[in-house]
Amino acid sequence: MIIYFSGTGNSLGIARQIASAIGDTVQALTEAVRQDLTSEDRIGLIYPSYDFNAPPAVRSLVPRLKLNTRAYVYIIIACGAQAGNSIWSIRRLLKARGIEVAYSNKIRVPDNSAIVFGRNPNDQVWKFSRFASRLQMIIADIRAGKHEHHYAQWGPTAAIMGTERMQQWMIRTFRPSVNEDKCIGCGICARICPMRNIAVDEKACIGPHCTACLACLHSCPQQAIEVGKKATNRQYQYRHPDVKAKDLMLNE
Ligand SMILES: Cc1cc2nc3c(=O)[nH]c(=O)nc-3n(C[C@H](O)[C@H](O)[C@H](O)COP(=O)(O)O)c2cc1C
Ligand code: SF4
Numbered sequence: 647m648i649i650y651f652s653g654t655g656n657s658l659g660i661a662r663q664i665a666s667a668i669g670d671t672v673q674a675l676t677e678a679v680r681q682d683l684t685s686e687d688r689i690g691l692i693y694p695s696y697d698f699n700a701p702p703a704v705r706s707l708v709p710r711l712k713l714n715t716r717a718y719v720y721i722i723i724a725c726g727a728q729a730g731n732s733i734w735s736i737r738r739l740l741k742a743r744g745i746e747v748a749y750s751n752k753i754r755v756p757d758n759s760a761i762v763f764g765r766n767p768n769d770q771v772w773k774f775s776r777f778a779s780r781l782q783m784i785i786a787d788i789r790a791g792k793h794e795h796h797y798a799q800w801g802p803t804a805a806i807m808g809t810e811r812m813q814q815w816m817i818r819t820f821r822p823s824v825n826e827d828k829c830i831g832c833g834i835c836a837r838i839c840p841m842r843n844i845a846v847d848e849k850a851c852i853g854p855h856c857t858a859c860l861a862c863l864h865s866c867p868q869q870a871i872e873v874g875k876k877a878t879n880r881q882y883q884y885r886h887p888d889v890k891a892k893d894l895m896l897n898e
């Protein structure tokens with residue numbers, strides 16, 4: 647089984663490509679934590695890098711997975727460029743549960759946070775073709791059951807930027823908010839939020855459990871979700887080209 651966490655579909659898209667190549671199934675992390683996975687002998691974890699670390703939701707949910715300690719476990723990060731501590735922090739949490747991660751790697755994909763800095767993530771779709779051969783290499787490694795780790799743990803940037811404290815600060819600073827003048831209460835953001843952190847009455851209201859995935863900001867048809875009160879540009883809203891909004895929505 648391949649377990650993914652995804653806000654804008656990159657991790658799900660990569661998970662699906664790997665699953666189809668190795669004949670496996672994909673499951674959202676938020677669903678997988680409710681299941682007994684001890685009969686699975688191969689587990690993939692695929693998730694983004696947020697501020698040089700694993701998303702807070704991934705750090706809190708992965709230790710709750712019911713896994714077989716003898717399973718072949720691998721981690722793939724779908725990130726803009728830098729994985730930082732994203733792999734190391736989860737390896738450490740799993741090791742504390744008696745689970746050794748056998749293989750890890752990262753693949754570069756469009757950076758969905760570029761929109762926050764006034765850049766268009768859609769301008770980065772070239773990464774899919776540029777790094778296609780790397781994905782094929784990763785697939786071959788997983789198929790062969792390799793035991794290897796392809797990332798620099800605790801590089802200087804990760805050591806400074808990739809701490810949980812720094813990530814919490816970044817997430818607080820770049821937290822999305824709802825522009826009530828634009829919101830029409832359609833509820834799409836509430837259905838796509840992987841944390842079930844948005845309530846919609848007449849207008850959307852973001853709760854306290856935001857993991858900063860930006861799924862809401864990228865999916866709002868009215869561009870009513872903003873960061874730093876800066877208008878969201880429709881042309882800059884991004885989702886993995888092969889993933890639809892409904893694919894990311896949680897089961898009721
Ligand atoms: C809050 C936030 C922080 C991010 N920080 C990083 C980072 O430190 N390094 C990086 O390479 N990409 C970073 N990104 C980009 C995402 O890792 C990348 O776009 C990822 O593929 C998104 O995955 P998803 O589409 O499955 O949600 C960040 C994205 C967000 C939303
Ligand atoms: S998706 Fe946008 S318009 Fe719809 S409820 Fe959410 S914020 Fe409002």
Ligand code: SF4
Pocket residue numbers: 653822838839840841842843844852853855856857858859860861862863
């Ligand atoms: S509120 Fe928006 S950014 Fe925060 S976790 Fe939910 S979808 Fe992601």
